[in-house]
Amino acid sequence: MAELNGVPVTPEQLQVLALVNYGHFTSMRVDEQRIRGLSHHLDRLVRDCRILFAVEPDRGRVRELVAQAIAGRGGSFVVRVTVFDPALDLARPGIRAEPQVLVTARPAGAMPPAPMRVQTAGYVRDLPEVKHVGLFGALRHRRNAQLAGFDDALFLDPEYHVSEGATWNIGFYDGEQVIWPDAGVLPGVTMRLLRQVHHRTSLAPVNVSDLPRMRAAFATNTSIGVRAITAINDVEFPAEHPILDDLRTEYGEIPGESL
Structure with a gap:
């Protein structure tokens, strides 16, 4: 259609x-x-x-x-x-x-989708705050990541701070709260909804050096909901964690709007 x-x-x-x-x-x-x-x-x-x-x-x-x-x-x-x-x-x-x-x-795919492993890449999208159709750079890095045996790419800014995935936002759990990277990203709708309903959350810079101390990592967008990330380069995360269950439950309880 x-x-x-x-x-x-x-x-x-x-x-x-x-x-x-x-x-x-x-x-x-x-x-x-x-x-x-x-x-x-x-x-x-x-x-x-x-x-x-x-x-x-x-x-x-x-x-x-x-x-x-x-x-x-x-x-x-x-x-x-x-x-x-x-x-x-x-x-x-x-x-x-x-x-x-x-x-x-x-x-639409089944929810939740299978966990994924991602590879970092130095890249900042043009006008990252806009969901524009210029996807060449993002898809090039996604292709390179898949050729290297990963599922997708995760972008880093020039200071090695985590920003966003090729077509998704990323969040972390540090054992106390959910952390969304404070960086130039597309403010995804799923991320915004989760920030509204999950109150143990903050916006803060996340450097690649911070990854080993994180307890869980996940991707969000409208197509996948909350998707577990089990590896960023060689840093591994669990495929199942209570915070992922909580976020999925909270997201699932958000009522849909009718047209």
Whole structure:
């Protein structure tokens, strides 16, 4: 399923998204027609559109387009809303933008997903606070990590502070509280929801030298919920820990919003 402004998208319209690669998106897990953090996802679309295109989308219209695209579809799946302007080209990206709304869907994986092992990489995304479509750097490091036998990549800034994963946020448990890295990251919706419901939490810098003292590590995003991380390079963490159970329970108890 792929609809642009409520009608099936054409290959010519998608060509601009593929070749110019300028836009932003949000991905939302839908469970029986309800979405956890829907309001946060809409806030993200409005904020990022303002940053990239200097205009704001109509929140109500976006909701209508998503509702239309997934109407009658049961179970669990992931819907992605991508905002881009089919009229932009490489020579004239500065023209007055008229961003359009593309809605696509894909199957959702089981939750919780299997634990993963990650490899660090020195990398800071362009505009890390924006969920933009420029994924080349992140995917390059994910590919390199997988070629080295890991599942994914974890990014470090120039001072070797942990920031975020290729498409997820990371959290740690030090035996007393959950620590979210204070760094240039995309503020993920799942992370934001967990920070609201789990009160033993803090925001602090996490250097690679701090990893051995952490009791548990985990990744979060809308598709995976809370996923255990069992290794960062050669530092190992448990696949099961009470804090992971607590976070999953708290996340599961957050009611989904209907469109």
